[in-house]
Amino acid sequence: MNYETLRKIVEEEVFTISEAAGYLNLTRQLVSRQAILGKIPTIRGKLILKEDLDKYAKTFKGTRKKFLNE
Secondary structure (H helix, E strand, C coil), X not given: CCHHHHHHHHHHHEEEHXXXXXXXXXXXXXXXXXXXXXXXXXXXXXXXXXHHHHHHHHHCCCCCHXXXXX
């Protein structure tokens, strides 16, 4: 895998806490707390994979409207 391919994958599939909050339409504080509690797996405590965010979104027990844009 070359550098540019790897860079593109990381840009599309790896999120910071703030980016994850925007992606899930939740507050940064809530996403950070869920990461601390282990409900959202992180890489080095600061990075989150898109796949893990999608899994979390399916099990989130808060307001579903945030994910469904209803």
